[in-house]
Amino acid sequence: MNRTKKLRFPVLQIILFALGASFSACNSNKNAKEETKSVAKDTISTLTDDGAWCWFSDPRAIYYSEDKIVTGWVKKDGSIETASLNIETGEKEFENINPKMEVDDHDNPGFAVLSNGNIITMYAWHSTKKGVISNTTTNGSDVHSFDENVVFKPVTDELLENFPRETYTYANPYVLKAEDSNLFSFGRWIGYKPNLIISGDNGKTWDQQYVVVSNEPFDPNNRPYAKYYSNGDSKIHMIYTNGHPRNEEFNSVYYCYYENGAFWKADGTKICTLSELPFDVEDGSLVYQASTETGRAWIADVVEKNGVPYILYSRHPEETDHRYHYAWYNSGSQNWEDVELCKAGKWFPQTQEGEVEREPHYMGNMTFNPQNPNDVYLSREVNDIFEIEKYSTNDQGKTWDITPITKNSEYDNVRPYVPRYLPESAKTVVLWMENKKYIHYTNYDTSIKYTIED
Template sequence: MRAKLILPFLILYLFCHLWPAQGHEVTAEGAWCWFADPRALHYENKKGTINKTYIGYIDVHGNIKAMQYDFKKKRQDEVLIRSYFQPDDHNNPTFLVLPDERIMIFYSRHTDESCFYYRISRTPGDITTLGDEKVIKTKDNTTYPSPFILSDDPEHIYLCWRGIGWHPTVARLSLPDQDDQVKVDWGPYQIVKSTGARPYAKYMSNGKDKIYFAYTTGHPDNEEPNFLYFNYIDIRSLQLKDVRGNILSAIADGTFKVNKTTDYVRRYPSTLVDHSSARDWVWQVASDENNHPVIAMVRISSDKNSHDYYYAKWNGHEWKMTFLANAGGHFHQTPNLEKCYSAGMAIDPSNTNHVYCSLPVDGKQGKVYEIIIFVLNEDGEIASTEAVTKDSQYNNVRPYIIPGSEDSPLRLTWMFGNYYDWIVSSRYPQGYCTGIACDFKGFPDAKKKKNLVTEKNFKFNPKKAFTLEQTVTLDAAHYQGTLLQLGDLEYYLDGKTMKPEVRYKGKVYTSSNILGTSDCWKTTSRSTGGKWYTPQKYESFKLKWEYNKGVLCVYINGLLDQKIEIK
């Protein structure tokens, strides 16, 4: 009987702890949607003091996480940004480098809460030093935060998302003050108004004065045909313009209306990328060396069973469409669910003639989605293709080229594994059993731990480095109290907040995260209903403390939760 109970959990564990082929694991548990960007970022400063890559994702336990790799120190850290969040892959974090070089991380729930959350690193370039969680309140629901700072207005943050009326929305924020608070000083404004219920938009900026975005009439599940449009926001005039620079609206004065009628096509031809009979969806918008937009998009058949990848490029006169490949149907394991979920595309923003596509390929393990690079010539024709992954056991999907990484060896990332649904629920409790892989093989190997101690008879000495690892067992009925005591150094769990605290000589250092998970969603209906369910308490967890030269790092189940200067 015991074996019968263990087997399903073992299978689920194996599904959620897979290994990528021809790639290198960033994390065993993580996923992302493709509309909130940049989901990863590389940053090097001119002084040469910062050279790091940040990759963000969310796991099925509701942990919003990020991997930081420091190329100078050759050190890899996985950081817990937020525990106990809505376990939904739409909620992956996005990154922004502030003028003072601190890293700002945005995240929000999928659709059902009228606010954004953010945390900012206390130290330039180092997300292991995140400050407290802050909130930006809005009047409307939020999904897919895409933040920008542009050189023509370096005193503001421009934030785009799906917000007012489920439509593309923009606001201008102040830079964080000394308490890391920001204020909305323009907007939020709905940018366009579609006849479709939910236009889907992808954004990018030229870094100077424009925010480009491509968007659909609505969701391809509901719209046939589903047109694809392109506009840009001119931040100097705060106007919406088409690809030729024609003014469509003053954003603060009202929304620009789009539809699929013959009259609209005749009146606004320069707003349209594609108005075929297909169900279009958009994967990425980028800008080539001439500052012309290029777009990765998919045309989905009427029955949703056939997905064609296209590359659309504006040549200064018209959009040139290049068919790349047929991607089969939806990539995931669940039949008749989200049939418009293609396996994914990515344009290299530093060389926009390179496009990475996830395609079904017959290999040693059967038909599996593999990453293929398409190289296009200057005429937009396919010059060559090459396999990035090969003979994989599990699907490789949703590729992404890390912005700013053109001089870095860590460039391409993707999801790998089994995928059942975008949210954890009683209907599909497995959710998204995927990890994140990349093309970088230089991650450090596990090293022998220095100064490893056990709790027994050990007392904290601030002059001596140490590493301590242990499994902490908890009582759900009495979920509070001292979890670890090392002389004057104490690890305490607050029973009311469920947040752990480091205590030392009268000072209390409280975690921003609760000691619990969102596994409670496994017993609830499949819904974005806006509820926060009772957190799932740990029966046990792995605790690690690393202390050196006055700095204590606290890890929970391998994730860096707190980095504290002990004084």
């Protein structure tokens, strides 16, 4: 690792510990307080010592039941591996469903439980014309029962004529019970834009294909980034940006949701129906308008609880200064309440000596507890190492309690994730990547760690 290390001050740390204080680097939220307790190291376990994931193919982990989660990742050799974890017994099962597909962490699978109880996983190569891949179990949550991979191209002649760029990346599958348990999947496909396809037969065929967001005139090099969330009932929530923060000086954050054949703003105003797609980037609800002073943005997570959407995103006033933000929609004032959680440091890729960092906006990242958006799990730089912390609020983000989950780590801990479809009575599992090496999304040596909260 060539990251420059800062000098440590053990004497000062001892004094602070004796005074009952805890040392926390660059926390910009004046209303945050760090708890002296932290998660014991013996409660942190390794799910795999060879796995990586991006944060734009989700849900990358799901609860199948109260005591079982299913997840997946990309191995160092490019294999796509799925896994299950029994929360109560610790039993782990693994299945390599696509050996040596491609060394690229963008290819991690997303998961959904179909109406028949089986699991479908969907994923894609990174920016190729090869297509999207699906694979379905034949025996519920048994990862050993994943069937053959099915490669398909979610494209029509009309779409390609109107949006002439074909390149497939990411897949985000969701099932909506309110719509006959139809399967919806989002990805960056035709036009280099967020796309949506819909299946009425559990992914065997796809009879509807759409480009969701695209500016006019069409720009084949512009690529809005999107994150999605659904509890599986009637809505799919979506946050998105103008494009990549490396390319868009004023990369901002927008929100909308899909329900009943249409897309809607946060206040319930209809944007358009499926037949009227795509809509313009600025047609969604503006969450954050980027500026030269406050910086361009990127997105981390979105969930919804009791009708209220919650959003996590980052601002980058400087490439070495990533700021984490928490926002929720206040239906009374019809405004987004937005607070800065903390300064998170810089990018986590290990820039090689003499090289310019290729991904300066790769933040440590954040995730919600989907059952309780008052709990946020984030990765930020502490003493030159990225650590996982839990931020909790009881007053809608005005004040925060902080509990360290990792501390004094040897390796960076990044991209935390709480599996979706968390049952109310289940224990909360928090997963994240531990980076022995992460130089680039095609050059990594990473593990998947986890802890279980009672």
